[in-house]
Amino acid sequence: MEAIILGIIQGLTEFLPISSSGHIVLVDSILKGNYADVSFIGFLHLGTFFAVLIFSIEAIRFSFKNPKVILNLIISTIPAVVVGFSLKEKIGSLEKFLPLFFLVTTFFLALTRMKDGKKKMNDMRLCDALIIGLAQALAIFPGVSRSGITISTAILLGISKDDALKYSFLMSLPVILGAGILSLTTVKFEYSIPAFTTSVVFGVISLVFLVRTVKKGKLLAFSYYTLFASMVSFLIGGK
Numbered sequence: 001m002e003a004i005i006l007g008i009i010q011g012l013t014e015f016l017p018i019s020s021s022g023h024i025v026l027v028d029s030i031l032k033g034n035y036a037d038v039s040f041i042g043f044l045h046l047g048t049f050f051a052v053l054i055f056s057i058e059a060i061r062f063s064f065k066n067p068k069v070i071l072n073l074i075i076s077t078i079p080a081v082v083v084g085f086s087l088k089e090k091i092g093s094l095e096k097f098l099p100l101f102f103l104v105t106t107f108f109l110a111l112t113r114m115k116d117g118k119k120k121m122n123d124m125r126l127c128d129a130l131i132i133g134l135a136q137a138l139a140i141f142p143g144v145s146r147s148g149i150t151i152s153t154a155i156l157l158g159i160s161k162d163d164a165l166k167y168s169f170l171m172s173l174p175v176i177l178g179a180g181i182l183s184l185t186t187v188k189f190e191y192s193i194p195a196f197t198t199s200v201v202f203g204v205i206s207l208v209f210l211v212r213t214v215k216k217g218k219l220l221a222f223s224y225y226t227l228f229a230s231m232v233s234f235l236i237g238g239k
Contacts, residue, residue, distance in 0.1 A: 017105065063121075
């Protein structure tokens, strides 16, 4: 049952800018479980991969017609791959810094109120792609929201909210898929298949909500929530 609950949390929080990995670690601590290891979390990413793939069909078609966008996506992906492989064995030990990582997400979300860009994906420069990629690399840490930090960074670089959202979706595909594939050799499937199913369903639900929220310019509201999550994780960690 706990695995299913964590699958629901993964689906709901992977794309909302509040950090799925941080919430899985937090809820697993509250429930006194032992599911929230790197393999299980990685496998749940496969569910959310299929959810975002459904939402990104048009953006994928657009990118294939624009070599510049493809090049930017490759550049944006490299930092996350390098950091992911470098810190793969150390991620579990970083959970004690969960309150701090939630605050990083809070900070980036709060900054979005300062900018309202006009640039489109095909207007992005290589340095823009690298900066967004470096931001995505920070999401390897539990509590740092991948969607939150990449969308926020793109908006701060002057990219329109709609294209920041699309670009974040596109650059998430190889990272999420890679995390899921790496988990296949060690994950316990008897617990993970039901969790996988729920992560797909609730991933689609959260994507619908995220699209509406970003287009309305309401990302700042999530910063209050991640600030609250930081305080809760601090109190739980202190017990």
